[in-house]
Amino acid sequence: MFKSLKEKLKGVSKKFGSSIDESIANESATGDLQKEIPSAVLEVTETQQKAETKTNSFSENQILHDADELSVSPAEVSPTEPKKASFAKKLKVLVTEREILLSEKDIQEPLDELEMILLENDVAFDAVDTIISHMKKSIVGQKRKLRTSSEDFVKIALKEALMEVLGEGFSLTEYINLHEKPVKILFTGVNGAGKTTTIAKVAHYLKNNGYSVVIGSGDTFRAGANEQMKTHAERVGVKVINHQEGADPSAVLFDAVSYAKAHNIDVVLADTAGRFHNRANLMNQLEKIRRVMKPDIVAYVDEAVAGNDAVIRAEEFNNAVGTDTVVLTKADMDTKGGAAISITHTIKKPIMFLGVGQGYDDVIPFEPEKIVNELLGADI
Numbered sequence: 001m002f003k004s005l006k007e008k009l010k011g012v013s014k015k016f017g018s019s020i021d022e023s024i025a026n027e028s029a030t031g032d033l034q035k036e037i038p039s040a041v042l043e044v045t046e047t048q049q050k051a052e053t054k055t056n057s058f059s060e061n062q063i064l065h066d067a068d069e070l071s072v073s074p075a076e077v078s079p080t081e082p083k084k085a086s087f088a089k090k091l092k093v094l095v096t097e098r099e100i101l102l103s104e105k106d107i108q109e110p111l112d113e114l115e116m117i118l119l120e121n122d123v124a125f126d127a128v129d130t131i132i133s134h135m136k137k138s139i140v141g142q143k144r145k146l147r148t149s150s151e152d153f154v155k156i157a158l159k160e161a162l163m164e165v166l167g168e169g170f171s172l173t174e175y176i177n178l179h180e181k182p183v184k185i186l187f188t189g190v191n192g193a194g195k196t197t198t199i200a201k202v203a204h205y206l207k208n209n210g211y212s213v214v215i216g217s218g219d220t221f222r223a224g225a226n227e228q229m230k231t232h233a234e235r236v237g238v239k240v241i242n243h244q245e246g247a248d249p250s251a252v253l254f255d256a257v258s259y260a261k262a263h264n265i266d267v268v269l270a271d272t273a274g275r276f277h278n279r280a281n282l283m284n285q286l287e288k289i290r291r292v293m294k295p296d297i298v299a300y301v302d303e304a305v306a307g308n309d310a311v312i313r314a315e316e317f318n319n320a321v322g323t324d325t326v327v328l329t330k331a332d333m334d335t336k337g338g339a340a341i342s343i344t345h346t347i348k349k350p351i352m353f354l355g356v357g358q359g360y361d362d363v364i365p366f367e368p369e370k371i372v373n374e375l376l377g378a379d380i
């Protein structure tokens with residue numbers, strides 16, 4: 001999942017780290033650091049200083065550039081040298097604790113590269129903008145200590161930036177626990193995006209989490225859709241309500257809700273025929289379904305692999321019939337991750353699940369922090 005983006009983000013985090021380290025090194029070499037040395041010296045008493053500088057064979061430049069080598073190994077310490085060691089240690093602490101103020105030019109190159117990577121991986125322009133602004137805010141004007149890892153510092157900034165665009169996610173089980181039953185979920189989306197398969201997977205997921213489920217086979221338009229839904233429902237052991245092909249989907253889904261109420265079922269999963277937002281009659285039909293079955297959640301389903309197209313369609317569906325949450329299917333085939341990163345930021349609705357394969361277990365709740373850790377390497 002998101003392989004290409006993951007690799008590129010790893011590369012650019014390293015680049016950010018190196019740019020910051022380079023700026024620190026340059027600043028040290030240009031003499032700013034040297035100005036601070038006398039204050040270090042002041043921390044040591046006058047007498048100590050004299051004694052130490054006499055025995056100290058390091059030149060000032062060596063002290064500045066080889067700060068890490070300043071600690072003296074036990075073998076090097078002669079009985080007359082403890083004070084030299086303590087001064088060297090103080091200097092080392094001072095040098096490594098020193099803070100460098102980062103400016104935008106320190107990170108301009110990797111920042112441009114990050115922008116390009118995100119755009120190339122189908123992240124929507126507004127989301128890219130937010131990520132880049134967040135990175136600037138987190139890094140520029142910040143003080144960096146020489147001893148901390150710049151790459152880790154950058155990864156944390158990038159993690160926060162991605163978390164900002166991914167939002168909080170949507171936990172279906174939490175929602176169900178807090179909500180009056182049956183919870184009615186209407187699935188919408190374009191043809192072939194994976195709605196029917198997703199409904200079967202979600203039914204399986206909910207059953208495994210202890211909830212009872214009924215499916216409403218609301219795709220009465222496509223030949224064979226009823227049969228497909230029936231087969232899935234049988235396999236995952238869930239009741240399905242259907243009418244014959246061509247029937248009014250609102251009536252089917254109304255019946256599914258009535259069945260759930262009569263049998264104390266926790267969740268109704270309502271399938272609909274695939275449609276494009278510009279087909280007015282089909283969108284009106286969705287509107288009617290909404291009025292009749294009064295869904296608690298409208299879940300828009302699209303393919304992660306569709307990238308920017310999925311984001312645009314999600315926005316159009318949201319404008320036309322409303323959307324509460326999104327399911328992105330085929331994330332297992334998506335190397336870019338652009339849709340997963342952009343959809344929430346664009347339509348301001350959280351992602352609920354990712355489809356990650358064709359099996360019934362291949363659905364995972366979308367937890368933004370887990371996704372970001374996966375993108376940046378799990379060690380943050």
Ligand SMILES: Nc1nc2c(ncn2[C@@H]2O[C@H](COP(=O)(O)OP(=O)(O)OP(=O)(O)O)[C@@H](O)[C@H]2O)c(=O)[nH]1
Pocket residue numbers: 189190191192193194195196197198219222225273274275329330331332333354355356357358362
């Ligand atoms: N690799 C992969 N394939 C998936 C995933 N979800 C669905 N598919 C496949 O996508 C194809 C279409 O899925 P359907 O569930 O029939 O799509 P639909 O949205 O119901 O289609 P319409 O009824 O035409 O609207 C099937 O071959 C599914 O097995 C997924 O997460 N990963």
